[in-house]
Amino acid sequence: MLQLLGLTPHAETVYRATLLHPDHGVTDLMADTGLQEGVIRAAFDELAALALVKPSDQRGGKLRPVSPEVGLTTLLASAEADLAARLAQVETTRAEIAAISAEHIGTRVSDSATRLEGLDAVRSRLEELQRTTEFECLSLNPGGAHRPDARNAATPLNEEALLRGVAIRAVCRDSFRNDPDTLAYARWLIEHGGQMRTVPTVPIQMIIVDRRAAIVPLDPEDPRKGAIEVHNLGIITALCALFELCWSAGTSFGEQPPANDNGCTPTERALLDMVAAGDTDEAAARNLGISARTVSRMMSSLMERLDATSRFQAGVNATKRGWL
Structure with missing residues (x-):
């Protein structure tokens, strides 16, 4: 309970015991606390270093406890000063992060589109967007199935977003239903409040965040080349319409894609x-x-x-x- 002030649990136990029985020596304190002699002597060393016990003039140089109103209050004042200094450091760091972020944002192109070169740039930007998503994340996924490494990287960010109340909807290909890793991810997403549907083919890979930013590949045939981040309202509206079209045609995980009147899946x-x-x-x-x-x-x-x-x-x- 007093560890914030620098006391170990054993030192606190011994200090409380000496306050109750100031005249008890090591032998009596062993009975009072159930601690071994060596532990009690080490605790006295800690208490002396923290000025919570001092030599007794009355008892021939033996140690006496300092009252908590004096000793603990002094330690608390020191802890408060350390905390204030730490908070000042945190605020300074927060300001530095804001300055770096502003500088980073300033390197991006206007509000129409930003070119993200390579997979690392795309993943870094997606991490930024996911952490600031307010209400919705939509995605079309025509590529490979959800591999364990990709799933493990995305899961913490998706979980944070879902806990904040963000609606996550994803569309994948029907063939993903045969992939164990994708099935595992779909079950996890649905259990945590997200939604996933499948369609036979997905026209393009894309992610839309809060209907204010969209990420689409530079080259749909080779996503490793990077992506374009779009902010233009007209383009985003069109991409949202494409997503909703795919979503309305999709089949939820847990259901089998239905056959039409001609018996065709x-x-x-x-x-x-x-x-x-x-x-x-x-x-x-x-x-x-x-x-x-x-x-x-x-x-x-x-x-x-x-x-x-x-x-x-x-x-x-x-x-x-x-x-x-």
């Missing part, structure tokens, strides 16, 4: 759209986040259901039957 419908556009199995696999072999199996099933003997005929029949 959203992924099968997306595959038919790609086939009609002339995409190869490899291109469709990349967009859907699944293997080319899986695409081939799905395509074979669709051709059989459409009574088609070729991919082209499958596209024609799908259009005739209103599947597209």
Whole structure:
């Protein structure tokens, strides 16, 4: 209880005992406190250094306790002075941080867009934005599944935001449902109040914070090159509309993507759209986040259901039957 004043628990115990029994020596104090002789003598050394015990003129040089009104009050005044000095240092440091932050912000381009070169710059900026998010964070995630290292890095910041009442909504690809790491992250996010949905394909990677800042990749084919931070209201409004469109078409984790009236799942419908556009199995696999072999199996099933003997005929029949 008095550790703030520099007393160890043993020293405090001995001091309290000597206040109750000023005439007790080491032997009596051993019975009073249950402490060993060596511990009591070490405690007296501490108390003497803190001026809480002094030699007794009455008892032949033995130690007497100094009253708490004098001894402890003196120590408290010293602790308060140290605390005041520490607080002054904290305020000075706070001012330095504000100056550095202002200088850093000053290096950014105007309110329209800022170029973030490389992954490190992007991650650093996302950390800054996440710590200052006030009410909402939206994200589209077309890339790889949530690996454990990426999840472990993002989880503390997401947890802080969720505890502040920030609404987190994320859209991923349907294929992520087969990835254990992504499933683990989705369960964690939902348990802590966030939301995640999936769609067959995600058009672009992006993060929108408080509908005031958006991060999109410089090159969608290579996110390692960096990103653009956008502040323009018109652009952000358009990106929010794109997110809401994907969100409304998505399926919540914990639910299976529903088939339409023709028996097509959203992924099968997306595959038919790609086939009609002339995409190869490899291109469709990349967009859907699944293997080319899986695409081939799905395509074979669709051709059989459409009574088609070729991919082209499958596209024609799908259009005739209103599947597209």
